[in-house]
Amino acid sequence: MSLVELHAIHKSFGELEVLKGIDLKIEEGQVIALIGKSGSGKSTLLRTINGLETINDGTIMVAGKKVGDRDTDVLTLRLNVGMVFQQFNLFPHYTALENVMLSPQVVKKQSKAEAKEVAEEMLAKVGLADKMMHYPDQLSGGQQQRVAIARALAMKPRVLLCDEVTSALDPELVNEVLAVVRQLAEEGMTLVMVTHEMRFAREVCDKLVFMDQGRIHESGAPEEVFANPKTSELASFVGGLA
Amino acid sequence: MSEFTLWDIVYNLLLAARWTVLLSLTAFVLGGIVGLLLLMVRTAGNPWVMRLVRGYVELFQGTPLLMQLFIVFFGLPLIGIDVSPWIAAMLGLTLFTSAFLTEIWRGCVESIGLGQWEASASLGMNFRQQMRYIILPQALRIAVPPTVGFSVQVVKGTAVASIIGFVELTKAGTMITNATYAPFTVYGCVAVMYFLICFPLSLYARHLEGKLRHVAR
Ligand SMILES: Nc1ncnc2c1ncn2[C@@H]1O[C@H](COP(=O)(O)OP(=O)(O)OP(=O)(O)O)[C@@H](O)[C@H]1O
Ligand SMILES: [Mg+2]
Numbered sequence: 001m002s003l004v005e006l007h008a009i010h011k012s013f014g015e016l017e018v019l020k021g022i023d024l025k026i027e028e029g030q031v032i033a034l035i036g037k038s039g040s041g042k043s044t045l046l047r048t049i050n051g052l053e054t055i056n057d058g059t060i061m062v063a064g065k066k067v068g069d070r071d072t073d074v075l076t077l078r079l080n081v082g083m084v085f086q087q088f089n090l091f092p093h094y095t096a097l098e099n100v101m102l103s104p105q106v107v108k109k110q111s112k113a114e115a116k117e118v119a120e121e122m123l124a125k126v127g128l129a130d131k132m133m134h135y136p137d138q139l140s141g142g143q144q145q146r147v148a149i150a151r152a153l154a155m156k157p158r159v160l161l162c163d164e165v166t167s168a169l170d171p172e173l174v175n176e177v178l179a180v181v182r183q184l185a186e187e188g189m190t191l192v193m194v195t196h197e198m199r200f201a202r203e204v205c206d207k208l209v210f211m212d213q214g215r216i217h218e219s220g221a222p223e224e225v226f227a228n229p230k231t232s233e234l235a236s237f238v239g240g241l242a
Numbered sequence: 243m244s245e246f247t248l249w250d251i252v253y254n255l256l257l258a259a260r261w262t263v264l265l266s267l268t269a270f271v272l273g274g275i276v277g278l279l280l281l282m283v284r285t286a287g288n289p290w291v292m293r294l295v296r297g298y299v300e301l302f303q304g305t306p307l308l309m310q311l312f313i314v315f316f317g318l319p320l321i322g323i324d325v326s327p328w329i330a331a332m333l334g335l336t337l338f339t340s341a342f343l344t345e346i347w348r349g350c351v352e353s354i355g356l357g358q359w360e361a362s363a364s365l366g367m368n369f370r371q372q373m374r375y376i377i378l379p380q381a382l383r384i385a386v387p388p389t390v391g392f393s394v395q396v397v398k399g400t401a402v403a404s405i406i407g408f409v410e411l412t413k414a415g416t417m418i419t420n421a422t423y424a425p426f427t428v429y430g431c432v433a434v435m436y437f438l439i440c441f442p443l444s445l446y447a448r449h450l451e452g453k454l455r456h457v458a459r
Contacts, residue, residue, distance in 0.1 A: 050364050071368065078366045089361035092458045093379050103365035106375060135456040148361075155365060 001064045003028050003158055003190055004049060004081065009058035011044055018044045020214040022058070026159060026192060031185045033201035033222070034194045036211035037237060042194040045211070046161045049192070050083045063158075079107075082157030086164040088144045090136040096123060096147045097132040100154045108155070115154075122150035126180050142173030146180055153184075160184065162193035202226065210234045246422045252431055258414030259435050265410060266397045266439075268332050273339025273396070274389075280344040285351060295344065302341035308402050310334050315406045331403035331410075339396055346392060350385040351377065355458060383457055391447035394440045401436075411435055 004026040011019035018041045026032060034042045047053045049060070051067070051074045060067040060077070067077045091099050100119035104110040110118070123132055126146035136144050145165055152160055162181065166174040178200055185191055185204045195201050201208060202222045209219040212233045218225055229235040284295045302310065314337075315330035325333070354377050362372045404413035415432040419425045 052360055052363060075366055075368075078364060083361075083364040085357065085361060085364075087357055089355075089357035091358065091361070091376055091380075093383065093456050102375060103362075103367060106371050107366040137456055151365070 002026060002061075003063060005059075005061040006049070007059045007061070009045075009048060009060070010056045011041075011048060011053060012056055018214050019048065019055075022214075022216060024209065024216065026190060028158070029188050029190055030207060031190070031205045032192045032207045032209055033205040034192060034209050034211060035196075035198070035201065035237070036217075040211040041214045042211055043163050046083070046163050046192065046194060049159075050081050050161055051077045052083075075107075079155065080158045081161060082152035082155055082159070083161045084145070084148050084152050084163070084165050086167050088136070088141070088148045088168070090144055090147055090151070092136050095133050095135055096128060096139065096150075099136070099147055100151045103151075104154050118154050119150070122154045123147070125153070125183075126150045127176070140173060141169045142176045145169065145177045149177075149180055149184075159190045159192060162191065162195075164194050164196065166195075166197065198226075210237065212237075246418075246424075248427070251418055251422065251424075251428055254418055255411060255414055255428075255431055255435060258409055259411045259439070261409065262397065262400050262411040262436075263439065265328075265331055265335065265400045265403060265408070266393070269335035269339050269400070270393055270396050272332070272336040274343055276336060276340035277343035277347065280340060281347050281351070284344070284348065299341045299345050302338055303345070307334070307338055307399050308405060310338055311402055311406055327403065327406045327408035330406055331400070331408045335396065335399055335403070338399060339392075342392055342395070343389065346388050347381070347385050350381045350388075353384060353458075354380050358458070380457055383454060387447050387451040387454065390443060390450060394443050394447075397440050397443070398436065 002025040004024075006022055006024040009019050009022040010017065022045060024045075034045065036042055044053060048055055054069070062077055062080050065076075067073045090096075091102070094102065097116070097119055100122055101112070101115040104115040104118060105112060120129070120132065123129055126149055128143060128146055128150070131139060131143060131147075134143075136147070139147065145168075149160075149165075165181065166177050169177065174197075178197065181191070181193065182200075182204055193201075193205075205222055207219060208222045208225045210217050210225065210233075212231075217231050218229065218234050225234070226238060229238055280295050280298070283291050311330060311334040314334040315325065315327070318325050318330070358376050358380070359372060362376045367375070400410055401412040403410055404416065407413070409417070411432055415428050419428045422428060
């Protein structure tokens with residue numbers, strides 16, 4: 001049984017159909033990279049998996065259970081699926097520690113002590129043990145993004161979605177965030193990431209998914225997909241990168 | 243002129259200034275409460291109610307305060323409600339204040355980016371939790387400086403109440419001028435007193451603006 005299973009997902013914004021029947025299985029421990037041109041629907045797909053976009057058609061299953069549109073279903077989905085955003089979206093009025101502690105306390109009703117212990121552990125994991133009392137505006141972009149990762153991890157999701165988590169960063173800060181993602185992958189965390197860092201995708205992922213115009217055009221092991229693109233779309237996408 | 247010393251003038255103006263302060267405070271507090279209610283019904287999302295509040299705001303922003311007071315003061319008696327100048331001034335200024343504050347605060351709530359809503363939603367928070375922990379704490383911080391700044395407009399707005407006969411600072415100035423024939427001295431004192439009330443408020447607003455930390459930019 002897959003951790004998350006998408007079946008025939010359709011999504012439109014008004015007249016514009018952005019997802020045109022997506023089938024995707026996310027297995028426990030898998031690291032998936034989602035690649036494709038700008039506007040191909042990568043972010044929309046990730047947001048769909050997190051319930052941030054409502055779908056027009058299709059089904060989402062989490063651990064074998066269908067996600068309906070009741071509030072409790074969406075909550076269940078979100079407890080299983082964490083998300084890290086391109087723009088970090090930290091809560092500016094809370095310290096790093098409070099950012100990470102908040103939802104375990106509020107949503108999972110953990111005690112303050114319990115939440116603090118988990119938060120400290122997660123912040124240490126992303127290398128920010130010494131920045132816990134800093135507010136987001138006192139942190140660099142790379143540090144903020146690492147707090148955002150810790151914040152998502154503190155909810156103990158089974159899958160973590162990462163939407164271009166390094167795109168908003170200055171080049172010299174990219175690696176510290178990628179290192180954290182790589183570490184998570186090595187520890188066996190299930191990850192789905194949209195990325196333009198092709199080399200990183202190649203090294204870290206066990207599955208590459210190429211999207212084009214709202215469809216999954218090709219998917220498979222990275223070496224294979226890169227070496228022998230079956231469709232001209234992927235061939236030109238890969239060619240355009242070189 | 244002999245029977246009025248400068249101190250007499252100042253003393254009588256100070257007595258009247260208490261009413262300016264009281265009227266300002268009342269209008270500000272009541273206007274704040276009404277403004278908050280309007281903000282809540284407006285963000286709750288019924289399009290009809292939203293349009294109604296929008297119209298209310300535009301009505302008060304698009305007409306002179308003096309006309310608003312006239313309409314309250316002369317209009318309510320027409321439908322059988324007699325109002326004293328105090329009640330009319332308070333009512334008029336409260337409505338005026340509520341319209342401006344609700345608009346200022348709406349801007350503050352809307353300035354909290356979509357990313358904050360989405361990040362908190364992705365962490366499993368429901369609407370109430372998002373409001374309570376993410377949106378309102380930020381909106382409130384942002385709202386304080388412009389709200390304090392707007393209180394200056396309320397104080398200055400109370401001068402208009404003199405025209406319907408409410409004896410506050412400006413009206414007292416007119417009355418004292420009629421007795422002393424020293425308009426420059428009297429109105430000079432009046433202006434100084436307004437300034438002494440308003441300037442600290444402006445300074446405080448600016449100070450708060452500068453202290454605004456840890457908010458999204
Ligand atoms: N809220 C929205 N309303 C209307 N159209 C939208 C909305 N969000 C996305 N779109 C459109 O949907 C299409 C897919 O967008 P999406 O953000 O999923 O692409 P993407 O593959 O993530 O692109 P990028 O690489 O630029 O991030 C685009 O044409 C975009 O303009
Ligand atoms: Mg995108």
